[in-house]
Amino acid sequence: MTASPAAVRRPWPWSLLFALLAVGGLPAATLVYARVNNPQDFYGTAYPAGRVAPPLVGTGEDGRPLALGALKGRAVVVFFGFLQCPNICPTTLASLERVRQALPPGQRDRVQTLLVSVDPTRDTVPKLREYVRFFSPSARGLIIPEPQLRKTAAAWGVGYEYTDITGPQTYQVSHTTGVYLIDPQGEQRVVWDISQLTNTARIVGDVQTVLR
Template sequence: MYKLLLAGVASVLLAGCSDQSWRTTDIDDIMPPLDFTLIDGEGETVHGEDYQGKATLVYFGYTFCPDVCPITLARLGDTIRRLDDETRDNIQVLFISVDPSRDTPEVVKRYADAFGPEFVGLTGNQADIDAVTNRYRIAYEYGEANEDGDYLVTHSSAVFAFDREGQAQFLVRDSHPVSDAEADIKRLASQGG
């Protein structure tokens, strides 16, 4: 009886050791699966399920962003380039514009392409953008236009991570150490296949 109890305790402890949680913010129980209808850089209508099969990082921003967007996307690009070829082939980054009036399909394609081949630019009409931002609780707001018609857009800077089946896994915030984000992205891209 004692040996059976000891074996049971050992198996529970070992199971607990293998059950790793994400170093960043775990969102698998609170965010819905990847789902949207948007327009890609070729002007084609695409859906969330079109991007299943690879680990997917999603970032909401806009191409005229002076600081947060290019910094975040450059960090993601650097992280992806540090992965081995096989792992890198299993990851993609979707850049979803929250500024559809300026971010046409051609503009988001050119912008996303600048960060690496894993990056895909997406846009859409205002209703489609609102549908996907509401789904993932992304707030954004347009600032006042200046005399040239330029304006800033205040928006979230978080990166959402989805597994190959489109299930939400973790969220990377600016406050997370880069090493934690890198570890989680590598682990996510290495899973399954």
């Protein structure tokens, strides 16, 4: 199945605003839309200093328990998506691997891409591993079961919904498409919208800033 046409056409800021209004109300939406006066001049939208990333706990693409906290010491790039997504998710993962490859070798090993599935019914561990490793040998995936997934997504300001449901395995998924940069200390530093990912050099700059 694919992401709904509405999700593909809707510009990312409106998708994210819709989700934040649904899961977090106006304060959360205001946070994302307001550019923070940041002396580091991030390309993405910066979060306030000291904002600890919400927990992510589930099963990794290797079938073992995985938590975001276990990845401290690396910059983690978090994206919520699903395996049957026709364009947004593969485009995002390919863009993030270009960013990783553009980093010097010493920094490249300190960056971790993490795809969090918003379709835990269909996205099995073996499929998730094959999918993320297609884009990068180091990429990780995470499956969080419901209802924990819904609570986790809300904490991240992520919205998703299942539409055109005709059977247990037949439906479409709409989801917000923000990409979140977590620094090695576990703090949420930047969110990029999908249109920014084409500017590899600027994304690399943001990543290098948090690795310093």
